[in-house]
Amino acid sequence: MGCGRVGASLAEAMERRGHTVSVIDRDPTAFKRLSPEFAGTTTVGMGFDREVLTRAGIEKADAFAAVSSGDNSNIVAARVARETFGVARVVARIYDARRAQVYARLGIPTVATVPWTTERFVAELDDDVDTVAWRDPSGSVDLIELDIDESWIGTSVAKFAEETGCHVVFLNRLGRPILPEPRTALQDDDIVYVAVRSADRAAVRATAGAPRPIHD
Template sequence: MHIVIMGCGRVGSTLARALERRGHTVAVIDMQPDAFRRLGPDFTGTTVKGVGFDREVLTEARIGEASAFAAVSSGDNSNILAARVVRETFGVENVVARIYDPGRAEVYERLGIPTVATVRWTADQVIRRLLPAGSEPQWRDPSGSVRLMEVHVDSAWVGRTISQLEQASGSRIPFLARLGTGHIPKPTSVFQDGDLVYAAVQDSRLAEVEAIFGAPPKED
């Protein structure tokens, strides 16, 4: 599909290259022509000089053919304005805006504009690494009763099957990350050193599940 990105900084250029590698066509908008150098010599998409909320600039970027739009420039106001223009004027439903101010991000989320709050996202990532037992959910259901957690698993569990981990903890392990790649494990899959385990946990049992995985398995 065709995707338009406003902002060719580190985030925008990385996003553009990643999307192009996945077979999508990409157009990148930035006010500074020099910024397009970040895309590298292998980038085959479209580059457009201008602001991402200008209709003529968006038209040059083929917004009319776009299935998605990302506003990831360095300005909150520009990002949210561009996202609204793209959605309301050009009818692109799949839009996202990067916002530095978490307070603003919450307001725009309530208005139906999906946002990524840079400060909040960075803080969450740091917390997950400072507190390996995990207190920040990757996902929470709307009722707040179930969450998907990246949980710390004691190395003594290495060699046990996913089924054994699930039975011991009373949780479900829908996927794990191994060497940077996601895997959907089978019950007979074996937990290996370095695996990141993601567990679906009842909110009321979070501390209990963390304690089980954070300690060596009990002897059978």
């Protein structure tokens, strides 16, 4: 639902991945954003209207994305898709981060556009700020990039996670993403991305950035 720039881009991206896509928008001119090669269907109407959703094929849908410009429309449509039509995978675009937390508790994944975009700009503009690459809508878990002290080089990912209190998600090694195994050893110039509880973020950064304690 929603054929703005994000919706049109998402529709075409999903189609390139081999999916059959149906797009809903209340403005028929919005579909002009879709490329001439788009092979999916388009439906004019309000994306939270049950009749409109039915015409768009919601009863056969495996997934539903609400990406209009309105938070209320997105969350209502997402709930109708989930609760009325039983769509298994539903996600809603949300501008208000406080609402995103509420809807996450209802079991509806959200993408909080403004906070996420702000964090990305801050990360690029200010190296000294404790930035977050991703935060779950409840605000309790963060994905962050860690600067590690050279004394951690050679330490296994499992041991590093145990001693710093984080979960290593992936490494960027010479520009190449690596999904590490527990025995994978940290190497010089690795960029380490970890998941941490938000409340523990500062402590994890401090531990990782300090010399590793000497162990027998």
